[in-house]
Amino acid sequence: MTNWKALAAAAEPPVPENLLPDVIPALEELEAALRVLERDIAPETLLWNGREDEE
Amino acid sequence: MTIAEIGAALRSKKISVRELTEETLQRVADANQRLNAFITVTDVAARLRAAVLDHELARGVDRGPLHGIPIAHKDNIFTRGVRTTGGSKIFADFVPDYDATIVSQLNDAGANVIGKTGLHEFAYGITSNNPHFGAIRNPWDPERVPGGSSGGSAAAVVAGLVPLATGTDTGGSIRIPASFCGVVGLKPTYERVSRRGVMPLGLTLDHAGVLAATVRDVALALSPIAKHSSGYRPVAHADLRGMRIGVPENFFVERIAPDVMLSFRAAVQTVAALGARVTEIKLPDVEALNVAGRIVQLSEVSALLARYLDRRDEFGRDIQVLVEQGRLIPAIDYLNAQRVRTVLVRDFSKIWKHLDCLMTPATPMTAPKIGEMNVAIGTFTEDVRTAATRLTRPFNVLGWPALALPCGFSSAGMPIGLQMVAPPQQEDTLLQAGAALEDAFGIVGRHPPT
Numbered sequence: 001m002t003n004w005k006a007l008a009a010a011a012e013p014p015v016p017e018n019l020l021p022d023v024i025p026a027l028e029e030l031e032a033a034l035r036v037l038e039r040d041i042a043p044e045t046l047l048w049n050g051r052e053d054e055e
Numbered sequence: 056m057t058i059a060e061i062g063a064a065l066r067s068k069k070i071s072v073r074e075l076t077e078e079t080l081q082r083v084a085d086a087n088q089r090l091n092a093f094i095t096v097t098d099v100a101a102r103l104r105a106a107v108l109d110h111e112l113a114r115g116v117d118r119g120p121l122h123g124i125p126i127a128h129k130d131n132i133f134t135r136g137v138r139t140t141g142g143s144k145i146f147a148d149f150v151p152d153y154d155a156t157i158v159s160q161l162n163d164a165g166a167n168v169i170g171k172t173g174l175h176e177f178a179y180g181i182t183s184n185n186p187h188f189g190a191i192r193n194p195w196d197p198e199r200v201p202g203g204s205s206g207g208s209a210a211a212v213v214a215g216l217v218p219l220a221t222g223t224d225t226g227g228s229i230r231i232p233a234s235f236c237g238v239v240g241l242k243p244t245y246e247r248v249s250r251r252g253v254m255p256l257g258l259t260l261d262h263a264g265v266l267a268a269t270v271r272d273v274a275l276a277l278s279p280i281a282k283h284s285s286g287y288r289p290v291a292h293a294d295l296r297g298m299r300i301g302v303p304e305n306f307f308v309e310r311i312a313p314d315v316m317l318s319f320r321a322a323v324q325t326v327a328a329l330g331a332r333v334t335e336i337k338l339p340d341v342e343a344l345n346v347a348g349r350i351v352q353l354s355e356v357s358a359l360l361a362r363y364l365d366r367r368d369e370f371g372r373d374i375q376v377l378v379e380q381g382r383l384i385p386a387i388d389y390l391n392a393q394r395v396r397t398v399l400v401r402d403f404s405k406i407w408k409h410l411d412c413l414m415t416p417a418t419p420m421t422a423p424k425i426g427e428m429n430v431a432i433g434t435f436t437e438d439v440r441t442a443a444t445r446l447t448r449p450f451n452v453l454g455w456p457a458l459a460l461p462c463g464f465s466s467a468g469m470p471i472g473l474q475m476v477a478p479p480q481q482e483d484t485l486l487q488a489g490a491a492l493e494d495a496f497g498i499v500g501r502h503p504p505t
Contacts, residue, residue: 008379030349033343048394048400
């Protein structure tokens with residue numbers, strides 16, 4: 001999983017340290033959930049474009 | 056009074072647009088210190104416009120049902136020559152040089168702009184507890200939030216200050232305040248109402264819409280702003296006979312406050328009694344919609360706000376946190392969240408083979424207290440923002456039209472909201488169902504005591 005703390009420190013400008021306790025937990029939660037969901041994406045799946053089903 | 060009632064009074068000359076405007080401005084002046092619903096009141100322009108609209112009526116020029124109707128616009132919607140703050144310190148003095156399309160469409164339909172309503176900073180939150188312009192108060196209980204981000208619009212409508220207001224909705228920002236304040240709010244189909252001149256937030260999630268006291272008033276306002284409008288207006292006794300309405304058996308009925316669940320179950324019984332064919336339905340992965348939607352929103356908003364990072368001290372703390380989260384999300388994750396969205400839209404769309412409409416609670420709880428960060432729902436404690444958007448955000452991700460309307464009151468006297476959802480472009484179905492329900496509930500249009 002991503003080392004969000006390191007990423008936050010490396011960002012330009014860096015993420016202020018005092019925000020990290022509120023910034024990181026949601027990112028960890030979303031990353032874990034996305035990793036599961038993206039396993040099921042077929043290679044040919046395109047980006048959502050707001051149009052109704054084009055199939 | 057409803058828009059139709061005001062219109063009848065204007066046309067029968069019981070009242071002029073000028074008198075109506077003066078009464079409206081007086082109500083706003085009396086209530087705004089208590090509610091903080093308006094950031095800007097455009098009294099001079101409203102008076103001038105009222106005279107023009109009166110003159111038109113006298114000459115037989117009738118622009119239709121909105122002629123002379125007072126309206127307030129959310130303050131992230133451009134109004135030419137009138138400052139449009141987005142609820143932010145950064146745009147505190149920004150004055151657009153053109154009207155948003157939704158504003159010009161409503162102007163052309165005869166609405167008279169009374170002012171600009173307050174909102175959560177950047178429309179990026181659900182409390183409307185704004186660090187720069189002050190907390191907006193819920194007219195049912197001033198210690199509670201009105202919801203957000205269109206909190207000022209909902210508060211202004213339910214307090215009877217204006218019969219109609221515009222709003223925007225990226226994760227629930229029309230429907231959440233509608234639910235918390237007990238008004239009707241419509242988030243139309245994605246891109247059915249123009250976003251030109253609306254300050255962008257979530258580039259592929261933003262919707263513009265309206266809030267009013269009744270479903271029928273919402274229908275009157277939708278007509279001039281919706282692309283390909285049918286001009287549908289619910290009949291006097293709208294019914295639900297034969298309408299296939301789905302009631303989720305998963306997600307939307309989990310972690311719901313008891314008062315809300317009680318009202319929701321009663322609404323389901325009402326729908327059945329009105330002749331609808333009610334079907335319990337197990338929906339695909341709704342949590343996945345929220346995950347994809349949150350990643351997309353965080354990324355898109357930060358892409359827009361990153362240019363102001365050198366002024367981030369001028370953001371409220373909640374906005375600072377969200378902006379920092381968004382700029383750390385890798386592009387790959389944003390793109391895959393959008394691809395997950397493609398798959399989910401395809402999966403969810405299958406439900407419309409068997410249904411005309413879906414009904415859910417609008418929010419899992421009633422309005423929290425101002426400053427409350429977490430909310431207890433039964434034995435479960437949840438962050439207020441996540442809880443409030445849990446049932447609304449999925450329909451921003453799907454892009455489907457969704458209508459929030461009041462369906463009851465909690466034991467503490469706070470409004471409870473119902474959400475009706477339809478397939479893309481089927482706003483007429485929502486309006487028909489909503490009108491039948493507002494007749495049956497008999498509580499829509501109720502105002503708090505002043």
